[in-house]
Amino acid sequence: MAGTITVITGGMFSGKSEQLIHYVEQAITAGYATVIFYPHMANRQSERDIQRRIVNTSLTHVPVFAVDTQGLGFHDIVQKYQADVIAIDETQFFSRHIVDVVRVWRHQGRHVAIAGLDMDSNENPFGPMGDLLCVADNIIKLHAQCSLCHNPAMISYRLNDSREQVMVGERNYTALCLECYDQLSSRRSQGGQNDGAVREKTSNHSGLV
Numbered sequence: 647m648a649g650t651i652t653v654i655t656g657g658m659f660s661g662k663s664e665q666l667i668h669y670v671e672q673a674i675t676a677g678y679a680t681v682i683f684y685p686h687m688a689n690r691q692s693e694r695d696i697q698r699r700i701v702n703t704s705l706t707h708v709p710v711f712a713v714d715t716q717g718l719g720f721h722d723i724v725q726k727y728q729a730d731v732i733a734i735d736e737t738q739f740f741s742r743h744i745v746d747v748v749r750v751w752r753h754q755g756r757h758v759a760i761a762g763l764d765m766d767s768n769e770n771p772f773g774p775m776g777d778l779l780c781v782a783d784n785i786i787k788l789h790a791q792c793s794l795c796h797n798p799a800m801i802s803y804r805l806n807d808s809r810e811q812v813m814v815g816e817r818n819y820t821a822l823c824l825e826c827y828d829q830l831s832s833r834r835s836q837g838g839q840n841d842g843a844v845r846e847k848t849s850n851h852s853g854l855v
């Protein structure tokens with residue numbers, strides 16, 4: 647039977663990991679051998695690793711592995727567990743090598759679900775996600791809620807001036823719609839201080855990545 651690649655993408659706080667967990671729940675119910683991966687990142691301080699998210703679900707028996715961002719750890723684990731279904735969270739942090747890996751899995755008849763950020767905070771395609779969208783069978787694009795006006799948000803707005811693409815930690819970001827983003831950006835470029843109000847508004851953000 648032919649395999650499939652499903653990509654679940656969108657900005658931060660849009661519910662991607664929850665959608666991935668839902669996919670895995672359906673796979674388990676259908677009796678598929680399933681493994682979950684996420685990237686092993688040095689200095690990672692997120693409290694939202696997929697491993698912690700599934701603690702309160704029916705998936706606690708599903709094997710979850712952190713693998714290096716080059717994806718070298720995938721092969722042995724997939725073989726060992728004879729996985730029919732492979733779920734990968736935070737896929738934006740993996741190297742482009744992952745595109746070749748998931749295509750091979752699809753040829754082998756495996757079903758792959760990938761969750762990852764579509765864009766970084768500068769609206770650039772994030773890591774391998776653009777290429778993965780091209781090879782996908784199914785695409786689910788999610789939106790967060792703008793933390794200022796509550797309209798659908800597509801921007802993961804960084805609450806400081808760092809230009810690094812990879813700055814891990816949800817507390818450094820909030821979700822904004824394009825209109826609010828443009829307003830804040832123009833104020834920021836005029837030298838105004840704007841982050842205080844945004845931080846206040848987002849202090850009780852639900853934090854679904």
Ligand SMILES: [Zn+2]
Binds near residue numbers: 823
């Ligand atoms: Zn807005």
